[in-house]
Amino acid sequence: MLEIKNLHVSIQGKEILKGLNLKIGFGEVHAIMGPNGTGKSTLANVITGRDLYDITEGEIIYKGKNLLAMPIEDRAREGIFLSFQYPVEIPGVSITNFMRASLDEIRQYKGLPPMAAGEFLKYFNEKKNLVEMTANLAKRSVNEGFSGGEKKKNEIFQMAMLNPDLAILDETDSGLDIDALRIVAQGVNKLKRADNSTIVITHYQRLLDYIVPDFVHVLYDGIIMKTGGKELALELEEKGYDWIKDQGKA
Amino acid sequence: MDKGEDQLLKDVTQNEYKYGFTSNIDTDFIAKGLNEDVVRLISAKKKEPEFLLEYRLKAFRKWKTMEFKEWAHLKIPKIDYQEIIYFAAPKNTKNLESLDEVDPELLATFDKLGISLQEQKILSGVAVDAVIDSVSVKTTFSETLSKFGIIFCSFSEAVQNHPDLIRKYLGSVVPIADNYFAALNSAVFSDGSFCYIPKGVRCPVELSTYFRINAANTGQFERTLIIADEGAYVSYLEGCTAPQRDENQLHAAIVEIVAHKDAEVKYSTVQNWYPGNKDGKGGIYNFVTKRGLCEGNNSKISWTQVETGSAITWKYPSCILKGDNSVGEFYSVAVTNNHQQADTGSKMIHLGKNTKSTIISKGISGGKSHNSYRGLVRINKNAINARNFSQCDSLLLGDRCGAHTYPYIETNNSTAIVEHEATTSKISDDQLFYCKQRGIAAEKAIGLIINGYAKEVLNKLPMEFAVEAQKLLAISLEGSVG
Ligand SMILES: Nc1ncnc2c1ncn2[C@@H]1O[C@H](COP(=O)(O)OP(=O)(O)OP(=O)(O)O)[C@@H](O)[C@H]1O
Numbered sequence: 001m002l003e004i005k006n007l008h009v010s011i012q013g014k015e016i017l018k019g020l021n022l023k024i025g026f027g028e029v030h031a032i033m034g035p036n037g038t039g040k041s042t043l044a045n046v047i048t049g050r051d052l053y054d055i056t057e058g059e060i061i062y063k064g065k066n067l068l069a070m071p072i073e074d075r076a077r078e079g080i081f082l083s084f085q086y087p088v089e090i091p092g093v094s095i096t097n098f099m100r101a102s103l104d105e106i107r108q109y110k111g112l113p114p115m116a117a118g119e120f121l122k123y124f125n126e127k128k129n130l131v132e133m134t135a136n137l138a139k140r141s142v143n144e145g146f147s148g149g150e151k152k153k154n155e156i157f158q159m160a161m162l163n164p165d166l167a168i169l170d171e172t173d174s175g176l177d178i179d180a181l182r183i184v185a186q187g188v189n190k191l192k193r194a195d196n197s198t199i200v201i202t203h204y205q206r207l208l209d210y211i212v213p214d215f216v217h218v219l220y221d222g223i224i225m226k227t228g229g230k231e232l233a234l235e236l237e238e239k240g241y242d243w244i245k246d247q248g249k250a
Numbered sequence: 251m252d253k254g255e256d257q258l259l260k261d262v263t264q265n266e267y268k269y270g271f272t273s274n275i276d277t278d279f280i281a282k283g284l285n286e287d288v289v290r291l292i293s294a295k296k297k298e299p300e301f302l303l304e305y306r307l308k309a310f311r312k313w314k315t316m317e318f319k320e321w322a323h324l325k326i327p328k329i330d331y332q333e334i335i336y337f338a339a340p341k342n343t344k345n346l347e348s349l350d351e352v353d354p355e356l357l358a359t360f361d362k363l364g365i366s367l368q369e370q371k372i373l374s375g376v377a378v379d380a381v382i383d384s385v386s387v388k389t390t391f392s393e394t395l396s397k398f399g400i401i402f403c404s405f406s407e408a409v410q411n412h413p414d415l416i417r418k419y420l421g422s423v424v425p426i427a428d429n430y431f432a433a434l435n436s437a438v439f440s441d442g443s444f445c446y447i448p449k450g451v452r453c454p455v456e457l458s459t460y461f462r463i464n465a466a467n468t469g470q471f472e473r474t475l476i477i478a479d480e481g482a483y484v485s486y487l488e489g490c491t492a493p494q495r496d497e498n499q500l501h502a503a504i505v506e507i508v509a510h511k512d513a514e515v516k517y518s519t520v521q522n523w524y525p526g527n528k529d530g531k532g533g534i535y536n537f538v539t540k541r542g543l544c545e546g547n548n549s550k551i552s553w554t555q556v557e558t559g560s561a562i563t564w565k566y567p568s569c570i571l572k573g574d575n576s577v578g579e580f581y582s583v584a585v586t587n588n589h590q591q592a593d594t595g596s597k598m599i600h601l602g603k604n605t606k607s608t609i610i611s612k613g614i615s616g617g618k619s620h621n622s623y624r625g626l627v628r629i630n631k632n633a634i635n636a637r638n639f640s641q642c643d644s645l646l647l648g649d650r651c652g653a654h655t656y657p658y659i660e661t662n663n664s665t666a667i668v669e670h671e672a673t674t675s676k677i678s679d680d681q682l683f684y685c686k687q688r689g690i691a692a693e694k695a696i697g698l699i700i701n702g703y704a705k706e707v708l709n710k711l712p713m714e715f716a717v718e719a720q721k722l723l724a725i726s727l728e729g730s731v732g
């Protein structure tokens with residue numbers, strides 16, 4: 001599905017990613033952990049095409065295509081979805097309209113006609129229930145005045161609407177209360193197919209109890225310093241990151 | 251802003267006017283230039299009663315003594331009033347029984363604009379009084395309306411058929427000497443619409459008029475008069491698009507509204523005159539005086555406008571709140587792009603007790619355009635418990651445009667409460683990235699964001715218009731970025 005080779009990324013002259021390699025197969029769930037400021041969001045942004053960064057070296061292959069050459073919206077239309085760490089507010093634009101526009105554009109890209117209004121609403125309500133989003137929230141403008149947790153829920157709702165092939169969840173668990181965490185995680189699990197992949201960026205083992213990863217990676221010093229199974233997350237929770245650094249040096 | 255978005259902004263800025271075409275309708279001109287004889291000739295061609303000729307002459311003599319005061323934030327090129335043709339009428343103006351008799355060229359023009367009369371007639375239930383150039387060509391639904399005693403016709407017809415109403419109300423809200431352009435219009439106004447809703451009648455349909463400047467070098471001077479008698483209600487729509495022109499065209503209209511006791515008038519406009527090309531050449535100069543008088547107690551007048559066109563817009567729809575408990579509202583979206591200049595806003599004059607006014611103004615500027623809000627809220631001595639709330643928001647696209655806000659507040663009664671809020675914002679890169687990450691291309695994203703920004707105002711428009719206005723906003727700023 002996705003292969004990142006020797007990725008070097010800097011921002012304002014400061015190198016954040018320093019030759020990162022990562023391979024994600026169809027149907028796999030990968031967790032990425034690592035200390036604050038190591039470049040986890042940077043990686044997510046580079047995959048989705050945010051143009052704040054200088055990509056000085058390396059390549060990303062997605063479904064056999066050169067991802068870095070694709071415009072942002074085409075990456076999305078090709079099935080890449082980012083659940084933002086900090087979702088932005090779009091005042092006055094209702095979630096319904098927003099999702100309508102989004103689905104229409106993606107469908108058009110795939111040569112499909114726009115959904116009829118009735119069909120769309122039915123689909124919208126179905127997905128709303130999947131993440132237990134209240135009707136009230138769904139009627140409001142995109143993220144406008146939403147609480148931190150509500151914003152994250154809205155991200156997963158959109159993920160459900162768009163049914164991506166590669167979903168990147170950037171700290172979707174932070175800001176969620178215990179019930180919301182369970183609902184969101186269950187939502188993600190329901191969207192799991194044999195052929196779609198998920199990257200879960202998180203600081204906490206807790207989320208991984210629900211969304212069980214096939215691999216856990218530690219992003220440290222601009223590279224994937226260590227990779228393991230789900231037990232690695234437990235180990236990190238216990239010991240912190242310093243021992244990895246020491247291992248890396250060793 | 252990165253390079254790609256800069257290019258995008260350029261694309262928007264260079265987005266050519268989509269309604270730029272000319273139709274070949276036979277036109278009847280009088281020679282260009284303005285003097286007393288021309289005023290007399292206009293009046294004679296229209297077979298007007300003596301009082302109206304007198305009114306025009308009085309206005310003309312007044313206008314000659316006046317000078318245009320440059321108080322607005324506008325750079326206005328000198329206008330040579332002797333170079334303008336003051337009367338042009340499509341030749342084929344005999345009364346028509348059905349659409350089949352309408353000049354096919356004209357119908358084609360409407361089709362290009364997406365305003366097929368047939369469709370309007372059959373589908374939307376909107377009564378359409380289509381004005382091409384100066385003379386009204388076709389009025390539909392007038393029979394239905396006449397059952398309610400509603401008069402909705404061209405101004406010229408009203409002059410012939412209802413001279414008493416014209417005599418009583420013409421100039422009663424906007425006097426001849428009100429301003430330079432009002433005086434000019436009063437002298438040479440060509441045609442426009444007239445609407446009278448009798449006592450206690452709620453007009454069952456939206457009344458709608460499409461204006462269009464069509465003949466080269468023809469200044470257009472519409473005159474609109476709307477009267478809602480006691481307890482009456484009407485929602486009135488005016489929309490326009492103009493074909494592309496190289497030379498600037500002057501447009502100086504007057505709209506007068508009178509709302510008697512317990513009456514309500516909603517006036518909505520979508521304005522899309524030719525704005526000039528991307529280098530600032532051509533375009534309509536739009537100097538409009540729109541004013542409503544809340545004459546009776548508990549009366550209400552609301553203005554809703556979506557302004558996307560014209561090279562220069564100078565326009566301040568206003569309310570005089572004379573009746574006790576009367577209400578005035580102004581909802582506006584003004585878009586400027588390229589070299590467009592807009593100086594628009596509202597005046598709310600509180601005279602009666604417990605009068606209330608609301609001003610919501612949303613300015614959107616792109617390119618090298620300038621967009622100013624200018625508003626006056628005046629609370630007179632006797633206006634006990636007057637209330638005003640004003641909100642003026644500006645959205646900037648790119649960094650070469652300007653937004654300015656000039657709120658003037660005059661309070662002469664200590665019980666008044668006047669609130670003013672203002673914000674300036676940009677479309678952020680974060681918002682754009684968010685939209686694109688959901689597969690929405692920049693152009694569409696900006697359309698969405700702008701429509702969201704203007705929603706409060708768009709929501710005030712009647713359905714048929716809201717859809718059109720949304721499209722227009724997206725077209726005028728297609729693909730722009732902040
Ligand atoms: N726009 C920017 N300008 C300058 N520096 C930036 C910018 N964006 C990110 N950085 C820097 O890049 C580094 C990596 O940031 P990033 O957001 O990718 O970290 P992260 O691993 O997601 O951290 P967290 O766990 O706190 O979310 C940080 O040092 C950050 O300050």
Ligand SMILES: [Mg+2]
Pocket residue numbers: 040041042085170171
């Ligand atoms: Mg982060």
